[in-house]
Amino acid sequence: MIRSYAGCECADICFEAAKICLERDISFALTFLPGSSKPLFAASESLPQRVSSLSDCKDGFILNTFASEIKSPLLIKNELAPERIISSNGMCASGVAPYVTTWEGSTDKNEYIKRVSALISLLSETGGKTVISRVVCGSSVNIDWIDVAKKLFQQFDDAYRFLYYTPQTGAWLGATPETLLAYDGFAGRVDTMSLAGTRKYSICQEPWDYKNIKEHEYVTDYILSCLRSYGLSPEVGDSENLRYGAIEHLCHRISVSGVLPESVFGILGRLSPTPALAGYPLDDALLQIAEVEDYPRICYGGYIGNVVRGNLYCYVNLRCAHIRNERYCLFAGGGITAHSQPLQEWDETEAKCSALLKIIDNVTK
Numbered sequence: 001m002i003r004s005y006a007g008c009e010c011a012d013i014c015f016e017a018a019k020i021c022l023e024r025d026i027s028f029a030l031t032f033l034p035g036s037s038k039p040l041f042a043a044s045e046s047l048p049q050r051v052s053s054l055s056d057c058k059d060g061f062i063l064n065t066f067a068s069e070i071k072s073p074l075l076i077k078n079e080l081a082p083e084r085i086i087s088s089n090g091m092c093a094s095g096v097a098p099y100v101t102t103w104e105g106s107t108d109k110n111e112y113i114k115r116v117s118a119l120i121s122l123l124s125e126t127g128g129k130t131v132i133s134r135v136v137c138g139s140s141v142n143i144d145w146i147d148v149a150k151k152l153f154q155q156f157d158d159a160y161r162f163l164y165y166t167p168q169t170g171a172w173l174g175a176t177p178e179t180l181l182a183y184d185g186f187a188g189r190v191d192t193m194s195l196a197g198t199r200k201y202s203i204c205q206e207p208w209d210y211k212n213i214k215e216h217e218y219v220t221d222y223i224l225s226c227l228r229s230y231g232l233s234p235e236v237g238d239s240e241n242l243r244y245g246a247i248e249h250l251c252h253r254i255s256v257s258g259v260l261p262e263s264v265f266g267i268l269g270r271l272s273p274t275p276a277l278a279g280y281p282l283d284d285a286l287l288q289i290a291e292v293e294d295y296p297r298i299c300y301g302g303y304i305g306n307v308v309r310g311n312l313y314c315y316v317n318l319r320c321a322h323i324r325n326e327r328y329c330l331f332a333g334g335g336i337t338a339h340s341q342p343l344q345e346w347d348e349t350e351a352k353c354s355a356l357l358k359i360i361d362n363v364t365k
């Protein structure tokens with residue numbers, strides 16, 4: 001059982017502190033591990049810096065952007081307690097405004113269909129898989145993001161839930177089902193998952209279709225070869241259906257022992273992004289993503305997580321929104337292969353962002 005490293009047992013206090021941090025551009029992260037109602041809160045007056053090894057990493061929140069060339073994550077150190085932020089309201093360091101801005105316009109459906117159709121034709125010749133996303137943007141003016149976070153976190157209590165801000169990334173909110181890397185420092189064990197393949201949730205567990213099985217295999221194979229390249233012998237669990245609200249994903253849990261803390265950030269850097277978020281082969285997929293998507297992903301598809309006394313709990317930044325005072329931008333994507341149908345892929349992205357969009361609509365004054 002993990003205790004809150006910020007010494008904060010009370011979620012309401014953390015949400016109140018998060019609100020102040022958002023208003024004052026103070027670096028912070030409020031997160032909940034899957035199934036836990038205990039907040040993990042980290043905040044710092046100093047600018048988040050890169051950390052190169054888990055062994056040297058203080059407790060706090062780590063993150064990296066999508067396909068970052070700099071592999072070492074940024075760390076928000078656990079330095080400011082939420083109570084202190086609240087009691088010194090306004091007295092905490094004047095934060096640093098974000099260096100990145102939110103994208104303005106939503107992806108047009110016809111344009112998406114056109115571009116994805118062209119990609120499907122290309123993949124029919126070359127093989128492989130590329131994960132294409134789209135954005136849904138709107139005005140933030142009448143939205144209380146703390147209210148949105150509370151509702152989202154309650155609805156997806158099985159997911160890793162996050163709300164954070166750094167000047168390097170801006171503010172992000174989401175609830176992700178995808179573990180990238182969990183490290184138990186005492187046992188030297190890494191747990192990860194291959195998560196790809198999406199369909200509507202149903203209680204009758206039908207077999208998965210060929211397209212989903214194939215796009216899933218790219219992810220499993222990639223993770224296994226990455227771990228084996230470290231001389232490790234990973235084990236793959238049975239096939240599972242992992243539910244996320246109204247949809248479910250094909251999932252294999254993968255675990256491996258004998259991992260030294262010095263190797264953990266290296267493995268993390270190699271695993272991010274897997275073909276669940278980029279594609280296979282990786283370099284081709286990254287080029288195709290840059291061609292098809294006309295906005296920067298920033299943190300979408302990157303990773304986020306908590307370092308707690310030598311352990312690491314790290315997830316893929318998915319089912320998320322980039323939020324700012326004026327605009328917000330939701331991101332949702334899916335794996336495209338030669339067997340994709342453009343309209344079905346569009347509907348899949350719709351299903352992936354619908355829960356968060358519904359909450360945003362409901363709280364908009």
Ligand SMILES: C=C(O[C@@H]1C=C(C(=O)O)C=C[C@H]1O)C(=O)O
Nearest residue numbers: 195196197198276332333334335
């Ligand atoms: C890319 C996303 O999700 C990823 C892609 C999936 C797929 O293509 O089936 C399933 C789960 C995630 O690994 C997203 O939610 O934006």
